[in-house]
Each structure stands twice: as structure tokens, then as C-alpha cells.
Amino acid sequence: MIKTKLKNFGLAKLLIGLSVIAIPFVEMDQDVYANPSPAKVTVTATNLNVRESPSISGKVMGLVHKGDTFVVMKKKNNWDQIKLKNNQTGWISHAYTAPPKNVGATVKVDFLNVRTGPGVSNPVIGKLDWGAQITVQAEQAGWAKIVSSSGIKGWVNEYYITKHEPNKFHTQAFSKPPTSKNTTDHDKKSSAPATVSPKTTTAKTTIQGPLSGKTIVLDPGHGGVDIGTTSIDGTHEKKLTLETAKAVEQKLKNAGAHVIMTRTNDTYISLPERSNISNQNGADAFISFHYNWIKDPSVNGMTDFYYQKSRDNELASHILKEVAKTTKLENVGTRFNNLSVLRNNSQPSTLIELGFLSNKQDDAVVEGSAFNENVAQGIYLGLLNYFSKK
Numbered sequence: 001m002i003k004t005k006l007k008n009f010g011l012a013k014l015l016i017g018l019s020v021i022a023i024p025f026v027e028m029d030q031d032v033y034a035n036p037s038p039a040k041v042t043v044t045a046t047n048l049n050v051r052e053s054p055s056i057s058g059k060v061m062g063l064v065h066k067g068d069t070f071v072v073m074k075k076k077n078n079w080d081q082i083k084l085k086n087n088q089t090g091w092i093s094h095a096y097t098a099p100p101k102n103v104g105a106t107v108k109v110d111f112l113n114v115r116t117g118p119g120v121s122n123p124v125i126g127k128l129d130w131g132a133q134i135t136v137q138a139e140q141a142g143w144a145k146i147v148s149s150s151g152i153k154g155w156v157n158e159y160y161i162t163k164h165e166p167n168k169f170h171t172q173a174f175s176k177p178p179t180s181k182n183t184t185d186h187d188k189k190s191s192a193p194a195t196v197s198p199k200t201t202t203a204k205t206t207i208q209g210p211l212s213g214k215t216i217v218l219d220p221g222h223g224g225v226d227i228g229t230t231s232i233d234g235t236h237e238k239k240l241t242l243e244t245a246k247a248v249e250q251k252l253k254n255a256g257a258h259v260i261m262t263r264t265n266d267t268y269i270s271l272p273e274r275s276n277i278s279n280q281n282g283a284d285a286f287i288s289f290h291y292n293w294i295k296d297p298s299v300n301g302m303t304d305f306y307y308q309k310s311r312d313n314e315l316a317s318h319i320l321k322e323v324a325k326t327t328k329l330e331n332v333g334t335r336f337n338n339l340s341v342l343r344n345n346s347q348p349s350t351l352i353e354l355g356f357l358s359n360k361q362d363d364a365v366v367e368g369s370a371f372n373e374n375v376a377q378g379i380y381l382g383l384l385n386y387f388s389k390k
């Protein structure tokens, strides 16, 4: 008995299952098959009703807004069935839509998360750096579907990008119908949609301070397979330069500067890549950090190199002067040097050699506990002087 009942129940389940699977195919519109890539529309009306059926008498289930872009599932007469969030569908009047336009944009924050969908609950599939060039293909709920010039595809929070073609309309994917009776499909008098709070994002914002508005590229010398020189104590130069640059980064960020690091861990970065980061971001100053080494152990002191004297020497000498004061290393003056990171730089740039790791006195200072903080303070003061005299 129990067996028979189970059999019948199983058959019923199978039939229900088949009907559920079959229905979407039966209802599938031929146009969808004819079109290999899904058709998309962008809303051109300030507020546009979404209806449950393709008719002016269809029940209003929500609103979409100017600039919102949707995939069109089906078309019927002059109505588009659009796919909303949570896989809901609804109908909008095709008269208030246009084909979507791809808009160029620039990333305006360090490390912008790229996600699989519009919202912070979607997994991160990539990151974009400040200044990255992207194309916006669609917009939804304050999020932009993008493709970067480096080929990264996904969704980013629109708050952290600047579109090259200004779009003064904030987008929101779907809102409940207004409480006041609104029976039109195109209501210009409706108030602007509420803005989407960017608070939930993990992207960073900059602080106001004396270096606000300045872009500083910090370049910790060497890294990865390139260890640089080795100190008397056996420490690799690549490790010291990274620690120093990180202390400087924190100091300058606290002062409001926009700081870009050419590397933040023990990785190899080629010399052209380093100067490219400066060039592409239009750095106000590029500072490369190194430690010196020479056979003669009696040689000590600190030097700061320039390539183009008229462009770089002012920056180099302001920094050297202050860092020598804060670290108490001997200031041996600025000098010309034909170095790749300076030669291939289009921005004011300098390479600082923070003492000789081959000299006992210098090495003791450099590997001392207060050294990196002292360098950071010196760089900060040097930059303040440099920018105040420009």
C-alpha cells in the first residue's frame, strides 16, 4: 500500500516538474531566438511605469528611471518585457526607451571592486586602480556594468567613477509605485529618484588635508627576484624600500594626498611599468626609494637624483633637505643620474638613496626603529615646501 501511494506521488511530481519546464519554452518569443545577443533598452523618461501586462490597463508594479538599462525578454506591440532585479519581469512602453549607449568613464578611487552583479552581495571578480579607463555598458541601481581597457568585465559602484559624458540623472533600477495616484507612463513632474547610498562599498575615500588634491606616486625600489643590494646585517634592499615607502604612504594619506604605490608587496615590477604609473596618473610627484651600497665601507650619506634639472631638482632638493634633518643622515646633495624611472617619467620625479647599507653608521640608522617614521616626516615636510613654492 505504501509502495503504490509513493508511486502515484512520484508520477504526480514528475508531471508537475515537466509542466514547469515546458511552460517557459511554450511562451518563448520567436524574436528572442532570432536575436543572438540580448536586446537592451535604456529608459529615456524621468520615471516610467512598469506594468504586469503589455497594456496601459496593466497593473503598475513599479517604476524605472531615466538612464536605467534593461535586457528585453520579449516584445509585444509597442511594449518591452524587461528583466528586473531578482529575475522579476515587467512591461514598459517602448516609446520611452532608446538603444543603450556605451559611455567612457574613469575610476576615481584606489582599488575599486568589480563584482559579478549590481550590489555588494555579489562576489568580487576583479579590482581596478585609480585612473583606469572603463566603458559603461549598462546602469542599474547606482551600479554600472563595465568593461575596462584591460579587459575586466563586471559591475562597479557608480559613485566611484566619473563618466566622460555627463549623466545628471541618478539611476535606480526599480522602485515601488508612488503613493499618489500616477496613471501615466511618462510623468515628468515626479520628483527625482532617491540617491543610492555608497556606504556599503569597500572602496576608500581620501581625507582633506594640506596635501589634498595632490597625486603622489611612491616607488619602493626592486622587489621579487630583484633583491637590490644587501645590508651589512644581511637585509635585502627590496624589503627596506617597501617598509619605508609604506610608512611614507600612510603619512601622506593622512595629509590628504592621493597616494599610488608602484608595488605593495614583494613582487617584481619592471622599470617602465613604474614610470608608466606616474605618467598615466599625471603624478604631481614621483619618488623612488633606494638604499646605496659601495665597496668602500667608509662612504656614507644620502643623495637624491634628478634627470631633468629644471623639472626635478626642486622636488629632489626639498625632499633631501628635510629627510636629512629628520633622519640625521649626511646630506651629500642632489645629482644628475640617467635612471630609467626618471628618464621615462613625464612628471616631476626623483630617486632618493637613503644611506649606504655598506656603511656601519648609516646601516645602524637605516635599520633603527624610528627610521621609517623619520623618512615619512621628512618627505611630508619636503613636499609641503615644494608645493608651497610652486
Ligand SMILES: [Zn+2]
Pocket (backbone or CB within 6 Å): 221, 222, 228, 229, 237, 289, 290, 291
Ligand atoms: Zn636600489
